[in-house]
Amino acid sequence: MALSDLSHDELAGLESQLASEYAALADKGLSLDLTRGKPSPEQLALSERLLALPGEGDHTSGATDVRNYGGGAGLPELRAIFAELLGVDPDRLIAQDNASLSIMYDALTFAMLFGTPDSERPWKDEPALRWLCPVPGYDRHFGITQALGIEMIPVPLGPTGPDMDVVERLVADDPSIKGMWCVPIFSNPTGAVYDDHTVSRLARMTTAAPDFRVIWDNAYVVHTLTTDFPKVPDVDTVAAEAGNPNRFLQVCSTSKITFAGAGVSFLSSSEANLDWYLKHASVRTIGPNKVNQLAHARFFGDAEGVRAHMLAHRESIAPKFAAADEILTRRLGEYGIASWAMPEGGYFIDLEVVDGTATETVRLAKEAGVALTPAGAAYPYGNDPDDRHIRLAPTLPPLAEVEAAMEIVGLCALLAACRAAR
Template sequence: MKPYVEMTKEELQELRKQLAAQYKSFQGKDLRLDMSRGKPSIEQLDISMGLMEALCGGEDLTCEDGTDCRNYGVLDGIKEAKELLADMMEVSPSQVIIYGNSSLNVMYDTVSRSMTHGVMGSTPWCKLDKVKFLCPVPGYDRHFSITEYFGIEMINVPMTPTGPDMDMVEELVAQDDSIKGIWCVPKYSNPQGISYSDETVRRFARLKPAAKDFRIYWDNAYTIHHLYDHDQDHLIEILAECKRAGNADMVYKFASTSKVSFPGSGIASIAASQNNLEDIMKQLKIQTIGHDKVNQLRHVRYFGDIHGMVEHMRKHADIMRPKFEAVIETLERELGGLGIGEWTAPKGGYFISFDSMDGCAKSIVAGCKKAGLVMTGAGATYPYGKDPHDSNIRIAPSYPPLSDLILAMELFAVCVKIVSIDKLLAGMK
């Protein structure tokens, strides 16, 4: 079929009637499909059930160094867990603090601490007239929710195929000392699945911010979340690169096992310079007696080492890969060549990004919902929920069974076509 923009008004109107019939057929199926978030599927949760047997009743819960994981203490995490997460994050165990189950919680704490107590002796952000963050867009809605919650002004930075627009990042941080941070999902980004290029990472490490308390919030959530064994994205390690550039203190690196083991009971971590870690530990000594060391030990006993974790991720990939491929195949078959949408084809991560014609995303998502398919809200991938083009939609393939996913994407394609035709027809009046 030729591109919609090349069709006559009569051709579009006839096609619109056919699509309306297809849409009505979907409505008659009484669908209840949920693609609203990147939740692991039941099958993915099932492959981690061995965690429940990793610590059996009566088993010794003592670490190699004699730490009894049932008791208080060890604020920064047991040695074995630090080694496991450090290997996953490609850093030294000495650079790591182990937290509870959520890296998002660690990021929230990091922003909160900066607001109330500053960063390494700097003025607390709450005492400043203005605090700003750079936000690569489209991006992760929960990042934006944190900064919005604290009243931090967010500035959109466009994403490119190699990462954020670094010309813009460099210029903004150099001239404005009220810019205190930037959110980054550097590998298989949410939602586009983009991995930052070597040049982008090096430019991050060599930033010259006007604010001495500026920090890069490097959320490496999908560090080992590949779809393919022999076609994977690789990322330069940011802490080492910052140290090389003389900016060792400029980055916080976050990760977790949320989409490796159980999302509700994994382990999270932060990696940073020794100066940053000392600053963080001042808060932790007040905040907690220690995180869940039994769960840390459970993960260590189950995975053994990074090699066990990588093998485990291959099982995840075997479940995720057909779903990603089904989404891409459906989009190409149903929308390819029509000129009404573009989409990414990531090699890992949890999302596919779809861009409709300007002004169509909200209507597409609303149309899907009326027919029984719940998707991430249009605009969610932008600060304040405001997509200036109303075009970006995050597709989350992980949770539905494959058969439901294929059905959902066929419905999605019908909605894209209908809304696009309506926009084109409106322009012909």
């Protein structure tokens, strides 16, 4: 029965039953963690062979000796594989070092210091700087814009993308809005997948800022939780056709494909944007780690090799997502106090609890030995105005720990809802 349909006495009875279950669990001194979206040791083991690659004596790719300086755009052999996965021209994709977050940070820093190819002046010399942030979103994106002093404006994110009416209205009138974060496929944390209509509107919309940029973070482009791979929109072609060829800076990486600590990142964009990026990047490095890029090329072989590898990841983590879904449904389903969409890919579940109870749910879980990402983390400045969203990351712990932790999350969300209802 829905919580709202319970009588006062029934509610009190349920709360006291939950409180005793909670006390018993808290006494167990558990130490479980659903905070960060990291691959598990079992997933890392899938790439163990990479540690022996490219191997002694294997150090050329085409005419390039990967051991030496140079090759700022990265190895063509590996770029071809990821260009196919992203559906872009290999000449329009560069391979860099580990962490796409570095590319995003650098791109915004270069824009701040020097301006983009379309800027009238460096962004630091603008009277004000603003940035659109679909919410809930990725906390580290917001960390970059916050660190650079760019004011963040939240925009609601639905299952097929941001509210485009709001986005179009804001960017049309305000030249200080210089860009927007987007995670178009299996968004962190909701699992949203942008539809074609949203992509087309983002590419075509009129922006008051001539140098408006969409950071198109395709971090989860091949990270399926089903047996299908998502269709990848060709943003560059759509944007070029719309007369905005420099709008999108698309990034992705192998962080959650091979090793997060030793991966390769990629940037795909217009020729003008790539030339601009490489010109500034070449001041701070004489080339990326091409040995690691060759190792990755050897490891995957081709784009099909990446897909096969991602299906092995899926086998490892899909049961954890299924368990989380089953436990939330069993614990919370009948009470009508929470909602969550089971993602078809990516690394997270966004649990929406009763307004005003996310912080309390996270606190209760912590006291019972389950670490959760702080409530509000998926919002700019850590401020979820409804105190409703909790980001759950089930990939890292073993299945049994995910199950134990999710039982506690479900219990705490319900207990917090009961207390709020009284």
